[in-house]
Amino acid sequence: MPERASRRARERAGPERPGRRPRAGDIEWARERTWELLLAVILVGTIVYNATQSPVYLDVDNFVNLFRLSIEKVIVAVAMTFVIINGEIDLSVASVMAFAACVLAAAHESGVPFGLAIAIALAAAASAGFVQGLVVAKTGISSLVVTLAGLIGFRGAARVLLEDRSIGDFPDWFGDLGREDFLGPMPFALVLFLVMLLVGGVILHRSSFGRRVYVIGNNADVARFSGIDVARVKLVLFTMSGLVAGVAGVLFAARLGSVRANIGEGFELDIITMVLLGGVSIFGGSGTLLGVALAICIVLNLRNGLGLANVEANTQTGVIGALLIVSVLAQNVLDRLPLRRREVEAEA
């Protein structure tokens, strides 16, 4: 089965091979990192092309701006990477974002001190993730269904809170947090994203928790028989996903300056696209945060470049959709090339 062959190739690329760290120049290393190399090439190509199209493109400000406009999605993508590598999916993130923002706004409106309102919003988002994680971990119902219910339900909860009102009038420092530079030219959210990427990378690729995430994603039964508390890891990941979505929602509120129940609708698709484009297998068990970071840069630069070339926003979305499909097709082709003869034999 080619599916099986490609799987095996990717498994070889998985990080769970103790005692043998790949080195540059190693042919195995090149194989293992094919996807990241390909992404890097695409990224460099995009940047070079964009730079020739517009003189302002290479400005630091332009790069910061790229992130500024999608920073909430990008932050959630880091948490989503963990969830998908673990073999699950969280479709509810955009709704939890809106839910957190609406809890914040509703609390603020009813006179709760603003710092406390933020804490309540984050706690609400974390509990949203916790509840979904609990159902997934304890009943074994597919997370696709549970978080689909979450997608609809938490958007509904947001709507119950704010109905069709728009609430703004937040404290000045909160608006500044969303819009002003925090460190050098970077806003707070971007700094937070970089920190999350770093910390997330260490946890995922260098800690025993990260290894457990991979093992469960590869084969939950094997993980269970190896004594890993599968339910607990899943619970932690979903709670974290909810919390991160809540942080993103609060930051979104800060950047927008006002909150409605429909903010961030459809973000989940963009977020999942970024993660999958980053080479994370939808079946779990493989992928790296480096790949996702590259994919995020590609998506943002591609949108920016297409924008500079006067391509409309919706066509950009179509191009990214095509990129997603082609990326996996390309992965399949790459995986099959050296194995083709064996497969022909197997199929014959």
Next chain:
Amino acid sequence: MSTADVAGLRGTRSRPGRTAVWIRPERVKELSLLGVIFLALLVFGFLVDDYFSGRFFNRVTTSVAITAVLAVAQTLVIVTRNIDLSVGSIVGVSAYLTGQFASSNPSASPAVAIAIAVGLGALLGAINGVIVAYGRVPAIITTLGTLAIYRSWLISHGEGKTITADSLPSWVVDLPTRTVFSIGGLDIRVVFAVVIVIVAVLQVAMQRLRWGRRLYAIGSNPEAAAQAGLPTRRLVLGAFIACGALSGFAGFLFLSRFGNITVVAGQGLELDSIAAAVVGGVSVLGGSGTLVGAFLGAVLIDVLDQSLVRVPQVSEFWRNAILGALILAAVIADVVIGRRFRRRWSAEARPHTKVGDDSTDLPTEPPVLTGASPKGDATDA
């Protein structure tokens, strides 16, 4: 392995001397769903004055027509352990282009317009199917991509123009109010009757025809299906084409119901279709679920949709919150009922095993759907 499917086979075989499970689990699901629908109707009838009216019936049946077709379409694909997230975009493309065609050719026959809608849908479904079955790209990725591609093509094609009801020939706009016959003040509308026929025919096909059984086989265990010599790729492609064609037809219904079509028409319908299927007892892991169940799921969702607006005690803003809770309740109930049944079967099939020891029957299946099981060989690398 779909436990429900095996259970269904086992359930039909009654053995003398043992308590025979005579009812298939699908029927249990469908009947309990029917019960929930009646319960909902009773509760709403209690809360809302003058609830049971002919107008309400018409409103529900007209909107069910669209959701039910999409739920059935989605089920055909989900049963094969795939998913189609692009149905909303297919509805949009089909509704918009068919509307354009009908308004520029007002004399064209209805059959041609419907054929265009269905054909367009089938074409878009075929694109999905080829990428999934032959390109081996997981369905969730493929249709996430085509969801964006179809929609963005439509937006750039439509250039922001709206198809208006005035520009459409009168037969299109009048279609939703056409009635086949009336029973005691309840009109059975043409579109609803057509949808009932579609559901019935496809249900029989899925249950009795080789094609239908093979779709279940693929969803139950893709590798076993392939090793048993089933043309799995062709069948999966067929399921996607059928799903696309039905979505195209739903696009036509959408056009005739709303008349005014913008380029964002049908956005988000993919979620409704999956929700209806899941509430209807279709397992997203593939291999189990019936079209009648999906249809009933669509009915329940639409009854809620049309009723909540009229309950004075709750605002319409509760719609999604309740729907989300409903989906969760449906799947959890499914698991609970499933465990109970499985216990009885395992007691029946293996009298020596302890009743209640169902853990061995419950392998954790991959949560996401694809043409082939990726998990089986994870240990032999």
